[in-house]
Structures are given as C-alpha cells and as structure tokens.
Amino acid sequence: xxxxxxxxxxxxxxxxxxxxxxxxxxxxxxxxxxxxxxxxxxxxxxxxxxxxxxxxxxxxxxxxxxxxxxxxxxxxxxxxxxxxxxxxxxxxxxxxxxxxxxxxxxxxxxxxxxxxxxxxxxxxxxxxxxxxxxxxxxxxxxxxxxxxxxxxxxxxxxxxxxxxxxxxxxxxxxxxxxxxxxxxxxxxxxxxxxxxxxxxxxxxxxxxxxxxxxxxxxxxxxxxxxxxxxxxxxxxxxxxxxxxxxxxxxxxxxxxxxxxxxxxxxxxxxxxxxxxxxxxxxxxxxxxxxxxxxxxxxxxxxxxxxxxxxxxxxxxxxxxxxxxxxxxxxxxxxxxxxxxxxxxxxxxxxxxxxxxxxxxxxxxxxxxxxxxxxxxxxxxxxxxxxxxxxxxxxxxxxxxxxxxxxxxxxxxxxxxxxxxxxxxxxxxxxxxxxxx
Ligand SMILES: Nc1ncnc2c1ncn2[C@@H]1O[C@H](COP(=O)(O)OP(=O)(O)OP(=O)(O)O)[C@@H](O)[C@H]1O
Ligand SMILES: [Mg+2]
Numbered sequence: 001x002x003x004x005x006x007x008x009x010x011x012x013x014x015x016x017x018x019x020x021x022x023x024x025x026x027x028x029x030x031x032x033x034x035x036x037x038x039x040x041x042x043x044x045x046x047x048x049x050x051x052x053x054x055x056x057x058x059x060x061x062x063x064x065x066x067x068x069x070x071x072x073x074x075x076x077x078x079x080x081x082x083x084x085x086x087x088x089x090x091x092x093x094x095x096x097x098x099x100x101x102x103x104x105x106x107x108x109x110x111x112x113x114x115x116x117x118x119x120x121x122x123x124x125x126x127x128x129x130x131x132x133x134x135x136x137x138x139x140x141x142x143x144x145x146x147x148x149x150x151x152x153x154x155x156x157x158x159x160x161x162x163x164x165x166x167x168x169x170x171x172x173x174x175x176x177x178x179x180x181x182x183x184x185x186x187x188x189x190x191x192x193x194x195x196x197x198x199x200x201x202x203x204x205x206x207x208x209x210x211x212x213x214x215x216x217x218x219x220x221x222x223x224x225x226x227x228x229x230x231x232x233x234x235x236x237x238x239x240x241x242x243x244x245x246x247x248x249x250x251x252x253x254x255x256x257x258x259x260x261x262x263x264x265x266x267x268x269x270x271x272x273x274x275x276x277x278x279x280x281x282x283x284x285x286x287x288x289x290x291x292x293x294x295x296x297x298x299x300x301x302x303x304x305x306x307x308x309x310x311x312x313x314x315x316x317x318x319x320x321x322x323x324x325x326x327x328x329x330x331x332x333x334x335x336x337x338x339x340x341x342x343x344x345x346x347x348x349x350x351x352x353x354x355x356x357x358x359x360x361x362x363x364x365x366x367x368x369x370x371x372x373x374x375x376x377x378x379x380x381x382x383x384x385x386x387x388x389x390x391x392x393x394x395x396x397x398x399x400x401x402x403x404x405x406x407x408x409x410x411x412x413x414x415x416x417x418x419x420x421x422x423x424x425x426x427x428x429x430x431x432x433x434x435x436x
Contacts, residue, residue, distance in 0.1 A: 004029065004050065006065045011261045012217050014039055014052045016067050022048040026112040028074060029067040033060045038090070039067060040074065040217070042262070051262065055090065057215040075108035076225050077101055078232040083176070084202040086193060087229075089210045089221035095193070111221070111228040115235050115289065126352045129242075129295065132168045132421030133161075135338045135404040138431065139361065140321040140345045141353055141424075144240060145288035147296045149248075149316060152325030152337075153305035159188055161325070161336050162246050162299055163410040166192065168421060170201040175240035176233055180226040181209040183219045183250025195410065206230075212250075219254035227285045227294075234292035241294045243286060249301040251282065252311045271311055279311075283318040307342075321345035334405045340368050357424075360431050364400060367435060371397030399434045 004018040016029060016039065023029060023041050029052060031037040037060070039052035054061060076091030077100035086095040093099050100106045129142040142148060150158050170177050181189040189209050196202050206229060210222025223245060233239040252275060259272030272278070286296040300315050305327060316322055323343050330337035350358040374386065374394050386394065409419025
C-alpha cells in the first residue's frame with residue numbers, strides 16, 4: 001500500500017504528506033514505529049497532505065517516519081459475542097477478557113460507516129417504557145426511540161440517576177442496554193459493571209469507556225464506536241436498544257480540545273467552529289430504523305450551573321425530553337434532585353401518555369407554578385396571611401415535591417436505604433390522591 005511521510009507533530013495532531021494517492025478521511029494509517037501507532041485521517045488538504053490524529057497518543061512517532069495506508073477505517077467487533085463486554089473506542093476489551101478482534105469468528109464494522117437501513121424512522125404507535133422512577137415516568141416519560149437528557153451542574157446526581165435507570169431497565173429485561181462512559185470518572189463505570197455482574201444483568205448490556213484518563217481523540221471517538229455497535233444490534237438483530245451516555249458534554253469538550261490543537265478559530269461561547277455538526281453526527285445516529293429502535297438517555301454537564309451555555313443548548317435542542325437536576329433542590333435533600341418546573345417533555349401529550357396522565361401533568365405544573373410564586377409571597381408576609389385556597393394549594397405542592405422524592409437501588413450500599421420502584425399506574429394514582 002502507498003506510503004506517506006510524517007511532516008510534523010503537534011500533541012495528538014500529526015501531519016502526513018503523500019506524494020501519489022492520498023488517503024480517505026476516516027482512514028487508518030499505520031506508522032512504522034515499534035507500536036505501529038494508529039493515525040486517523042481527520043482532514044485532507046488539496047495538496048494531498050493529511051491531518052491525522054494519533055489515536056493512542058504514543059510518543060515514539062517522529063518526524064520523517066513512514067506511514068502506511070490501510071484502506072480501512074476504525075473497525076470494532078460486532079455480533080452476539082459483544083454482549084456483556086466492555087470496550088474502548090477502538091473495540092479493544094477493558095474487562096480483562098480476550099480481544100474479539102483476534103477471533104476469526106467475529107465480524108467487524110467500520111464505526112464511521114452509516115447504516116444502510118432507513119434510520120430516523122418514527123414508529124406510528126408510541127410505546128412508553130416505564131422506568132419505575134415516579135418523577136421521570138410522570139414528567140418526562142421514556143418513549144421508545146426518543147431522546148432524553150439528564151441535565152445538571154457538578155455533583156447534582158446525573159450519574160446516580162443514570163445508573164438507577166440502567167439498573168431498573170436491565171432488571172425488567174426489556175431490550176439491550178448500552179452504557180457509554182465519556183470523559184467521566186473511571187471508577188463509576190466499573191461500579192456499574194460490578195453491580196450488573198453481581199446481579200447477573202450483564203447478559204443484557206454492552207459497555208464502552210473513553211473516560212477522563214483517555215486522550216481527547218478516544219473521548220471523541222468512543223460515542224461513535226458505541227453507537228456503531230448499537231446500530232448493528234438494531235438493524236441486523238432487530239433489537240430495541242436503550243443507549244445511555246454519561247457524559248455527552250464531555251464529547252463536545254473532547255472535540256473542542258482537538259480543535260484547539262488543530263488551531264481552528266473558536267466560534268460562539270469559545271467552542272469549536274464545527275460544534276454544530278459534531279453534535280449532529282452523533283445525535284443523528286441515535287435514531288430508530290424500520291428494524292429496531294434506539295432510545296437514548298444522555299447526561300449533560302452544565303458548566304458553572306449555566307443552562308444557557310451554547311454547548312448545553314445545542315445538545316438540548318436534539319432532545320425530546322429534558323430532566324433538569326438542580327443544586328437548590330439537592331440542597332433541600334430531595335432525591336432525585338429534579339427541578340420540577342424546568343423539566344420538560346414534548347412527549348407529554350394526550351396521544352402518547354393518555355388523557356388522564358396528560359390532564360394530571362397540566363394540573364401539577366399549574367400547582368408548581370403557583371407554589372413558586374407563593375414562596376416569594378410567604379417570604380415577605382408569612383404563610384398565615386395566605387387565603388385558605390392558596391394555603392391548601394401550597395400544602396398540596398409541598399406534598400407533591402415530597403411524593404416525587406424516592407430512594408434509589410444503586411445507592412443502597414451508600415446510605416443503607418432500600419431502593420424503590422413504582423409502576424406508572426401507582427405514580428398516577430399517587431398524584432391524583434394529592435391533588436384531587
Ligand atoms: N438519588 C440519590 N440518592 C442518594 N444520594 C445521591 C443521589 N444522587 C446523588 N447522590 C449523592 O450525590 C453524589 C453525586 O452524585 P452524582 O455522582 O450522580 O453527580 P453527577 O451529577 O454525576 O456529578 P458530576 O458532574 O461530578 O459527574 C453521589 O455520590 C451521592 O453521594
Ligand atoms: Mg457524573
């Protein structure tokens with residue numbers, strides 16, 4: 001195959017010059033060093049120069065070194081053997097078990113190759129997936145094939161809530177769950193693995209990690225690798241996938257770090273100029289086809305608790321529902337620390353959740369709005385000065401807030417309190433009892 005020569009190196013970015021045939025974008029080049037470093041072609045210049053990313057960030061590549069074209073992109077293993085396993089962005093195992101890449105019976109797939117099946121397919125009949133978490137099933141219901149975001153600042157409970165959702169859904173045996181750790185703590189992913197293993201739930205799960213210890217190239221790739229395997233299960237095995245990613249903001253951040261090294265001029269809010277297309281590339285693939293579905297749950301870190309951050313807004317724009325977690329609520333000891341007024345869903349409509357649920361949700365939102373304004377009044381004049389109607393509504397709202405608080409299974413070891421799950425029917429009946 002054709003060879004190129006490394007012209008310059010700047011952190012993870014390697015410039016390779018080809019004299020005859022230039023490589024394709026997304027192609028893997030192999031350097032002729034001891035580790036056979038993998039260079040991923042990111043951009044091509046008109047003169048045949050390839051701007052590449054040093055995927056494993058090995059330090060032994062040097063200026064003047066030869067690189068060989070492979071004609072291939074990043075390939076990861078696919079097939080039933082991947083279930084219950086943990087992979088990195090390159091499809092290599094992180095669970096100490098043998099690599100599937102060396103197994104002749106395992107097929108592989110290029111992570112950048114888009115599926116040929118009709119994706120962005122919306123099933124005619126919406127199907128609700130119960131999560132067992134009252135506040136979510138009531139205010140931000142999971143609908144098969146849709147996207148849900150869990151948004152909040154540092155330490156407000158995004159990961160705990162995600163783990164609880166995976167746990168509840170894996171337990172219910174519905175479909176196949178994917179967990180993708182992007183730029184977060186390594187420990188958290190391993191804790192999830194151990195919990196699922198202990199309770200024999202790995203048979204419904206695949207995991208990918210590109211955590212904070214990894215370089216930005218792998219943090220930017222891991223979501224794409226993971227969705228690529230999810231697409232295989234959706235289209236080739238007709239499965240319904242629940243795709244969890246913690247944290248989608250870290251994907252944007254990784255792309256941003258790469259962009260800085262590539263010396264691109266930042267756009268709005270200090271983010272990279274291609275932030276919009278980078279977010280779209282991943283979000284568009286988190287979709288359903290006529291074979292199966294992907295329901296995506298993504299956490300989104302909010303820098304400095306500022307919901308107007310451009311990256312946060314851009315990801316939020318892609319979602320059908322957003323569960324907002326707030327520091328103020330967490331400080332009151334309410335778990336999950338959901339900001340009931342800011343949490344919203346375009347799926348709360350009578351044709352999806354039914355007339356009863358819809359009407360209740362409108363009543364609850366009105367009551368919570370009223371509670372917010374009454375809180376301001378009470379701070380000035382005191383609760384005793386309220387009219388009897390206002391006082392009754394205020395009390396109902398307080399009861400609702402308490403009602404939506406619930407113990408999680410995944411924190412049982414942490415606080416010794418037994419986790420709880422509720423059916424949607426129990427949740428609706430509970431709300432009715434309070435407000436009617
Ligand atoms: N539902 C819950 N029940 C009990 N404790 C909780 C709950 N949610 C969060 N916590 C406590 O808050 C801590 C932080 O939660 P978590 O790690 O989920 O936050 P996060 O939003 O993911 O933070 P980061 O932005 O750092 O990733 C947990 O370690 C736990 O102690
Ligand atoms: Mg977290």
